[in-house]
Amino acid sequence: MVKRIVLASPRGYCAGVARAVDTVEEALAVWGPPIYVRKQIVHNVHVVRDLECRGAIFVDTEEDVPLGARVVFSAHGVAPTVHEHAQARGLQTIDAVCPLVAKVHAEARHYAERDYSIIFIGHAGHEEVEGTTGEAPDAILLVESVEDAERVAPPQTERLAYLTQTTLSLDETDEIVEVLRARFPGIESPKREDICYATTNRQRAVKAMLGEIDLLLVIGSANSSNSNRLVDVARSRGVAAYLIDDESEIEDGWLANVESVGITAGASAPEVLVRRVVSWFRKRGVGELHTRTAVSEDVSFRLPAELQRQAAVS
Ligand code: SF4
Numbered sequence: 288m289v290k291r292i293v294l295a296s297p298r299g300y301c302a303g304v305a306r307a308v309d310t311v312e313e314a315l316a317v318w319g320p321p322i323y324v325r326k327q328i329v330h331n332v333h334v335v336r337d338l339e340c341r342g343a344i345f346v347d348t349e350e351d352v353p354l355g356a357r358v359v360f361s362a363h364g365v366a367p368t369v370h371e372h373a374q375a376r377g378l379q380t381i382d383a384v385c386p387l388v389a390k391v392h393a394e395a396r397h398y399a400e401r402d403y404s405i406i407f408i409g410h411a412g413h414e415e416v417e418g419t420t421g422e423a424p425d426a427i428l429l430v431e432s433v434e435d436a437e438r439v440a441p442p443q444t445e446r447l448a449y450l451t452q453t454t455l456s457l458d459e460t461d462e463i464v465e466v467l468r469a470r471f472p473g474i475e476s477p478k479r480e481d482i483c484y485a486t487t488n489r490q491r492a493v494k495a496m497l498g499e500i501d502l503l504l505v506i507g508s509a510n511s512s513n514s515n516r517l518v519d520v521a522r523s524r525g526v527a528a529y530l531i532d533d534e535s536e537i538e539d540g541w542l543a544n545v546e547s548v549g550i551t552a553g554a555s556a557p558e559v560l561v562r563r564v565v566s567w568f569r570k571r572g573v574g575e576l577h578t579r580t581a582v583s584e585d586v587s588f589r590l591p592a593e594l595q596r597q598a599a600v601s
Contacts, residue, residue, distance in 0.1 A: 366420070
């Protein structure tokens, strides 16, 4: 029988997601609907549905946006070819790429311009990986696992660097980097690591509370990389963990023999979903609620330049 809830802190929205969602909301307020959005603005079904109700139209590619219309690019970033296609169609673009993803794009360009081979640690098919790889498609080799790192064969090793997706598991990435450093002792990396502060902090917060919980519920959507990594962090340390979009997905079987339930939320999950899950447990008689703060956060990003310019003239 569940007796207590332990909330992880920090959890939920990061500065990049908050900025991306604000960007679509501001664009709707300034120009009115429809505002097209290429891909999910952030990887959360609730956020996407809510914005759809307010007049955002989500499309898979820039080719699906009517000629000359206004389109927002998602927080995950896009490849330069997407900007070229959008320009060719006369689209009015607003780029909501997270500044921390944009930093990795700049690093990829920096190394590629100097004829480096780049090993990019990330997950194939993720939009962030597609965007970053698109900055230097001929120079980048994707590595997804320790096994990949053991096999990867760059065309040359004198000028070699590695970069990482922003939302990976710290533990798994450390293992991969260890293998790369052992195989290629001269491999370079940016001075500041690419796994972002929000990913790092949410994983730290989960690790800090694992000793006092029997089960971890991670609120986030199935395509959210950082949310999946929070599940991995708990499971790799022997604590059962499940990813849920909301309280309707909680299964009674998970709660058998569970006294303490930990709750966290991925960087793209709004706090309202946390409140809904907490109230689901409250209605079932769970009385104790504790918050465990591993680190405090105070990060925010300004809206994209296109919206700042609009604000300045209106
Ligand atoms: Fe930016 Fe990190 Fe949030 Fe991704 S998870 S949008 S990199 S702050």
